[in-house]
Amino acid sequence: MTLVVSVHQCDPGSGEVGPSLALKPGAELAGFEVWRTAVYGSAAMRRRGARFLPQLATSDLLLESSDLLAFQQECADLLRDIGPLSAELGLDVQTLKLRLSNIAAAVDRAISIGGFVWIS
Numbered sequence: 001m002t003l004v005v006s007v008h009q010c011d012p013g014s015g016e017v018g019p020s021l022a023l024k025p026g027a028e029l030a031g032f033e034v035w036r037t038a039v040y041g042s043a044a045m046r047r048r049g050a051r052f053l054p055q056l057a058t059s060d061l062l063l064e065s066s067d068l069l070a071f072q073q074e075c076a077d078l079l080r081d082i083g084p085l086s087a088e089l090g091l092d093v094q095t096l097k098l099r100l101s102n103i104a105a106a107v108d109r110a111i112s113i114g115g116f117v118w119i120s
Helices: 035-040 043-047 053-057 065-080 082-089 093-113
Strands: 002-008 029-032 061-064 116-119
Touching: 002 093, 029 035, 029 093, 035 053, 043 053, 043 082, 053 061, 061 065, 061 093, 065 082, 065 093, 065 116, 082 093, 093 116
Parallel strands: none
Antiparallel strands: 002 029, 002 116, 061 116
Protein backbone atom coordinates (compact mmCIF):
# COMPACT_ATOMS: atom_id res chain seq x y z
CA MET A 1 0.00 0.00 0.00
CA THR A 2 0.95 3.61 -0.48
CA LEU A 3 0.43 6.63 1.73
CA VAL A 4 -1.60 9.30 -0.04
CA VAL A 5 -1.88 13.01 0.69
CA SER A 6 -5.08 14.72 -0.40
CA VAL A 7 -6.68 18.15 -0.11
CA HIS A 8 -10.37 18.56 0.68
CA GLN A 9 -12.91 21.22 1.50
CA CYS A 10 -16.04 20.94 3.61
CA ASP A 11 -19.36 21.94 2.12
CA PRO A 12 -20.28 25.17 3.95
CA GLY A 13 -23.98 24.26 4.03
CA SER A 14 -23.86 20.64 5.11
CA GLY A 15 -20.41 20.37 6.63
CA GLU A 16 -19.80 17.23 4.57
CA VAL A 17 -16.30 16.49 3.34
CA GLY A 18 -15.96 17.08 -0.38
CA PRO A 19 -14.01 14.89 -2.77
CA SER A 20 -10.25 15.06 -3.03
CA LEU A 21 -9.25 18.08 -5.06
CA ALA A 22 -7.13 17.19 -8.05
CA LEU A 23 -3.40 17.55 -7.62
CA LYS A 24 -0.95 17.16 -10.47
CA PRO A 25 -0.25 13.51 -11.37
CA GLY A 26 1.97 11.86 -8.77
CA ALA A 27 1.57 14.74 -6.29
CA GLU A 28 -0.63 12.61 -4.03
CA LEU A 29 2.19 10.15 -3.24
CA ALA A 30 3.42 10.49 0.35
CA GLY A 31 5.48 7.31 0.68
CA PHE A 32 5.09 3.60 1.23
CA GLU A 33 2.85 2.27 4.00
CA VAL A 34 5.95 1.14 5.93
CA TRP A 35 7.04 4.79 6.05
CA ARG A 36 4.39 5.41 8.72
CA THR A 37 6.81 4.02 11.30
CA ALA A 38 10.14 3.68 9.49
CA VAL A 39 10.27 7.28 8.25
CA TYR A 40 7.56 9.57 9.60
CA GLY A 41 7.38 7.95 13.01
CA SER A 42 11.15 7.59 13.32
CA ALA A 43 13.37 8.98 16.04
CA ALA A 44 15.17 10.97 13.31
CA MET A 45 11.95 12.88 12.59
CA ARG A 46 11.23 13.45 16.26
CA ARG A 47 14.77 14.70 16.93
CA ARG A 48 14.20 17.34 14.27
CA GLY A 49 11.12 18.59 16.08
CA ALA A 50 8.46 16.96 13.90
CA ARG A 51 5.22 16.62 15.82
CA PHE A 52 2.61 16.03 13.12
CA LEU A 53 4.25 13.48 10.80
CA PRO A 54 5.13 11.10 13.67
CA GLN A 55 1.39 10.72 14.32
CA LEU A 56 1.21 8.69 11.10
CA ALA A 57 2.84 5.81 13.00
CA THR A 58 -0.49 5.15 14.70
CA SER A 59 -3.20 6.82 12.61
CA ASP A 60 -4.05 8.83 9.53
CA LEU A 61 -3.34 12.54 9.72
CA LEU A 62 -6.02 15.18 9.17
CA LEU A 63 -4.98 18.81 9.59
CA GLU A 64 -6.91 22.03 9.18
CA SER A 65 -6.90 25.70 10.16
CA SER A 66 -4.08 26.79 12.48
CA ASP A 67 -2.53 23.32 12.51
CA LEU A 68 -1.87 23.72 8.78
CA LEU A 69 0.42 26.68 9.39
CA ALA A 70 2.42 24.76 11.99
CA PHE A 71 2.56 21.73 9.68
CA GLN A 72 3.70 23.94 6.80
CA GLN A 73 6.63 25.06 8.97
CA GLU A 74 7.38 21.45 10.00
CA CYS A 75 7.60 20.41 6.34
CA ALA A 76 9.81 23.41 5.47
CA ASP A 77 12.17 22.63 8.34
CA LEU A 78 12.46 18.97 7.29
CA LEU A 79 13.06 19.90 3.66
CA ARG A 80 15.86 22.27 4.69
CA ASP A 81 17.54 19.33 6.46
CA ILE A 82 16.80 16.79 3.71
CA GLY A 83 20.40 15.62 3.16
CA PRO A 84 21.26 14.67 6.73
CA LEU A 85 17.73 13.39 7.36
CA SER A 86 17.74 11.07 4.35
CA ALA A 87 21.21 9.80 5.25
CA GLU A 88 20.10 9.02 8.80
CA LEU A 89 17.03 7.21 7.50
CA GLY A 90 19.02 5.34 4.83
CA LEU A 91 16.89 6.78 2.02
CA ASP A 92 17.74 8.32 -1.32
CA VAL A 93 17.63 12.12 -0.96
CA GLN A 94 15.46 12.61 -4.06
CA THR A 95 12.91 10.01 -2.94
CA LEU A 96 12.40 11.58 0.47
CA LYS A 97 12.48 15.10 -0.94
CA LEU A 98 9.79 14.25 -3.52
CA ARG A 99 7.42 12.79 -0.91
CA LEU A 100 7.92 15.63 1.58
CA SER A 101 7.54 18.17 -1.24
CA ASN A 102 4.23 16.55 -2.23
CA ILE A 103 3.00 16.90 1.34
CA ALA A 104 4.22 20.52 1.55
CA ALA A 105 2.50 21.42 -1.74
CA ALA A 106 -0.77 19.90 -0.51
CA VAL A 107 -0.52 21.95 2.67
CA ASP A 108 0.07 25.12 0.65
CA ARG A 109 -2.98 24.36 -1.49
CA ALA A 110 -5.18 23.62 1.53
CA ILE A 111 -4.15 26.90 3.16
CA SER A 112 -4.89 28.84 -0.02
CA ILE A 113 -8.44 27.49 -0.33
CA GLY A 114 -9.39 27.17 3.33
CA GLY A 115 -9.40 23.40 3.12
CA PHE A 116 -7.67 20.60 4.97
CA VAL A 117 -5.01 17.96 4.35
CA TRP A 118 -5.57 14.27 4.86
CA ILE A 119 -2.71 11.78 4.78
CA SER A 120 -3.93 8.19 4.73
